[in-house]
Amino acid sequence: MNQLFSRMPPLAAAALAALLAFVFAVVFMEQESDVAVISLLALGAVAAWGAGRVGLSRRVSAAAATRPGAVAALGGAVALGLLAVFAEDHFPLLMLSTVMLYATVALGLNVQFGYTGVVNFAGAAFFGIGAYTAAELVGRTALPPILVLPLGGLIAAVVGLVLVVPVVRTRGHYAAVVTIAFSVLFKTFLEVNDTLGGPQGLSVAPLSLFGWSFGEGPEILGISASFYLNYALAALAVLALAFVMVRRLERSWIGLSLDAVRLDETASACYGIGIRRSKILAFVVGNLVIGTAGALYGSMLGYIAPTSFTFSDSLILVAIVLLGGMGSPWGTVFAAAIVVILPEKLQAIQEYRFLLFSVVVMAILLFRPEGLLPRAVRRYMPAPKEVAR
Amino acid sequence: MMQVETALALDTLGLPITPERLLDIQGLAKSFGGVRALNDVSFSLGRGEILGLIGPNGSGKTTSFNVLTGLYRPDGGKILFDGADITGNSPQAVYRAGIARTFQRSRLCLELSIFDNIMVGNHARLNHGLMFNLFQRKAFRLEVESALAEATELAASFSPNLAAAMFEPVGALPMIERRRIEICRALISRPKLLLLDEPSAGMTHDETHQLMDDILAVRERQGGLSIIIIEHEMGVIERVSDHCVVLNYGEKIAEGSYQDIASDRLVQEAYLGSEVGR
Numbered sequence: 323m324n325q326l327f328s329r330m331p332p333l334a335a336a337a338l339a340a341l342l343a344f345v346f347a348v349v350f351m352e353q354e355s356d357v358a359v360i361s362l363l364a365l366g367a368v369a370a371w372g373a374g375r376v377g378l379s380r381r382v383s384a385a386a387a388t389r390p391g392a393v394a395a396l397g398g399a400v401a402l403g404l405l406a407v408f409a410e411d412h413f414p415l416l417m418l419s420t421v422m423l424y425a426t427v428a429l430g431l432n433v434q435f436g437y438t439g440v441v442n443f444a445g446a447a448f449f450g451i452g453a454y455t456a457a458e459l460v461g462r463t464a465l466p467p468i469l470v471l472p473l474g475g476l477i478a479a480v481v482g483l484v485l486v487v488p489v490v491r492t493r494g495h496y497a498a499v500v501t502i503a504f505s506v507l508f509k510t511f512l513e514v515n516d517t518l519g520g521p522q523g524l525s526v527a528p529l530s531l532f533g534w535s536f537g538e539g540p541e542i543l544g545i546s547a548s549f550y551l552n553y554a555l556a557a558l559a560v561l562a563l564a565f566v567m568v569r570r571l572e573r574s575w576i577g578l579s580l581d582a583v584r585l586d587e588t589a590s591a592c593y594g595i596g597i598r599r600s601k602i603l604a605f606v607v608g609n610l611v612i613g614t615a616g617a618l619y620g621s622m623l624g625y626i627a628p629t630s631f632t633f634s635d636s637l638i639l640v641a642i643v644l645l646g647g648m649g650s651p652w653g654t655v656f657a658a659a660i661v662v663i664l665p666e667k668l669q670a671i672q673e674y675r676f677l678l679f680s681v682v683v684m685a686i687l688l689f690r691p692e693g694l695l696p697r698a699v700r701r702y703m704p705a706p707k708e709v710a711r
Numbered sequence: 712m713m714q715v716e717t718a719l720a721l722d723t724l725g726l727p728i729t730p731e732r733l734l735d736i737q738g739l740a741k742s743f744g745g746v747r748a749l750n751d752v753s754f755s756l757g758r759g760e761i762l763g764l765i766g767p768n769g770s771g772k773t774t775s776f777n778v779l780t781g782l783y784r785p786d787g788g789k790i791l792f793d794g795a796d797i798t799g800n801s802p803q804a805v806y807r808a809g810i811a812r813t814f815q816r817s818r819l820c821l822e823l824s825i826f827d828n829i830m831v832g833n834h835a836r837l838n839h840g841l842m843f844n845l846f847q848r849k850a851f852r853l854e855v856e857s858a859l860a861e862a863t864e865l866a867a868s869f870s871p872n873l874a875a876a877m878f879e880p881v882g883a884l885p886m887i888e889r890r891r892i893e894i895c896r897a898l899i900s901r902p903k904l905l906l907l908d909e910p911s912a913g914m915t916h917d918e919t920h921q922l923m924d925d926i927l928a929v930r931e932r933q934g935g936l937s938i939i940i941i942e943h944e945m946g947v948i949e950r951v952s953d954h955c956v957v958l959n960y961g962e963k964i965a966e967g968s969y970q971d972i973a974s975d976r977l978v979q980e981a982y983l984g985s986e987v988g989r
């Protein structure tokens with residue numbers, strides 16, 4: 323067994339892993355009973371452990387190092403495959419879209435504290451700013467989504483500038499307190515603001531693109547798909563774009579500077595790296611990504627309220643980053659899937675999910691601080707083939 | 712080579728241009744609360760010179776580096792570097808002016824690779840434009856390849872093991888290799904002045920010897936790098952320095968060649984009972 327996998331070409335191993343993940347996800351999404359879900363989870367955990375034992379995981383990591391583009395394409399193919407399988411079903415599509423948008427948000431948070439060490443406990447607030455921006459823009463203007471989404475990001479980034487001074491000037495815990503305060507204030511602001519719907523929230527008109535409304539399910543090959551398919555495809559596009567840009571950022575001199583600022587501000591300053599400049603860049607870029615995802619999320623839900631963007635939601639977003647592994651884009655996507663899907667599938671834990679996530683986060687910090695899929699050493703370009711050996 | 716040319720150059724009146732001093736520190740002062748870490752310290756450094764900065768523990772050696780590199784703002788005094796007043800400049804500006812340093816307690820990014828750590832020191836020579844880094848990936852790749860070749864060559868002049876492991880995290884390496892990486896990080900940008908803060912700390916006698924030889928060899932190749940070295944190991948100071956400055960309680964108590972200061976009574980008294988007096 324061991325021999326079999328350790329000789330397998332890395333890309334073939336990655337394709338095999340992608341196929342297994344796809345099949346697992348399809349079966350998992352179709353389960354209804356708690357017993358079946360728990361059994362499948364156990365099976366998945368054993369399979370992941372087994373993949374490590376027989377050397378499959380190492381081959382997949384090698385593929386990610388030597389052929390990052392191809393591995394990313396495999397990830398995209400798995401997502402597209404899942405959307406195709408569930409094309410007619412509202413609920414699974416909504417769940418998959420939520421996973422992809424939460425993963426996008428967590429990628430933005432990763433730029434902020436995974437790379438740069440700028441803590442942000444107001445992720446859900448910036449997500450909400452994107453959603454409310456979409457609600458206002460789609461309701462009052464005929465802007466195409468291609469503009470509504472980045473505008474959501476832009477407004478989130480601009481509002482974020484309010485926090486730049488405290489976030490940039492001081493260290494960790496202070497930024498934490500300030501962003502927590504912002505998170506709480508944001509919800510209160512929404513609740514007392516009547517033009518934004520107050521505590522009841524507001525409805526968001528469906529996006530439309532060239533006269534094609536996202537509110538109607540498309541007919542594809544004789545299948546009448548759920549209207550959520552529109553949003554799922556858009557979410558996949560947003561995630562893919564964020565993923566590619568965050569990876570490029572990480573694999574660049576800028577990404578190196580961000581890491582250096584997180585790890586040692588004094589040494590960074592002595593080698594010419596602008597500390598404030600780096601932190602502002604990370605904070606703005608992160609909020610841009612978060613707000614863009616929020617704009618799409620708001621239009622997809624069709625109805626948004628202050629309770630969707632609370633401090634607890636911000637904590638869940640932070641938990642995704644920690645669980646996946648700080649600075650690890652693949653880990654982020656994986657963790658987003660776990661954190662979003664698990665409570666939906668296991669009705670038994672839904673009530674206790676905040677408690678459960680707190681326990682999981684503590685366990686991760688104690689026993690596996692590098693996360694489920696730890697970040698790999700930075701390679702600015704695909705690694706040479708020897709690395710795969 | 713460069714210096715010989717500078718020294719022989721003539722100005723418009725046909726008089727030889729005297730090579731100005733690279734660094735001129737005048738009356739530098741710095742206090743922390745009641746502690747006078749630096750009190751009216753002055754010294755200067757010629758181009759291509761190696762200056763040994765010595766003194767008992769707590770005498771203000773590291774503080775003088777911290778003030779020089781802009782980490783602390785001096786309470787008084789002036790720092791002239793390469794013809795410009797850099798007093799009170801930010802650490803970033805001091806680095807851009809051509810001063811690179813190592814730290815007494817190693818300050819590497821342990822999670823990052825050897826290559827990453829060396830590239831931190833190369834900041835001034837790399838293109839940090841957003842467009843270039845995110846969208847011109849072909850051009851970016853060429854810059855990475857040439858920087859990698861240069862960093863690998865520099866690392867190889869200290870240790871073949873380093874050159875063979877450029878993408879390994881630094882945290883797994885022994886102390887001596889970390890010191891070497893820190894020095895590569897300082898040298899990669901080809902600074903005019905290198906500040907070494909106790910490079911031998913945590914290393915054996917032979918390792919220190921080897922390290923200094925390697926630094927001198929790189930200096931030879933880069934042509935006329937000036938160095939200020941803080942060092943407790945007197946053998947090292949004797950071997951490499953052209954000139955020494957001795958600090959005690961934040962004041963300069965002696966200056967001169969190693970032989971001069973070694974026979975200085977004040978210096979001997981300052982070191983009496985301290986572990987460095989060997």
Ligand SMILES: Nc1ncnc2c1ncn2[C@@H]1O[C@H](COP(=O)(O)OP(=O)(O)O)[C@@H](O)[C@H]1O
Nearest residue numbers: 743746748766767768769770771772773774775
């Ligand atoms: N950041 C600081 N805050 C307070 N006191 C300091 C600081 N840095 C240095 N000192 C004090 O200044 C004096 C000189 O220290 P330092 O320059 O580190 O000495 P050396 O490097 O010669 O051993 C010591 O008394 C030290 O305690």
Ligand SMILES: [Mg+2]
Nearest residue numbers: 772773774815
């Ligand atoms: Mg010291």
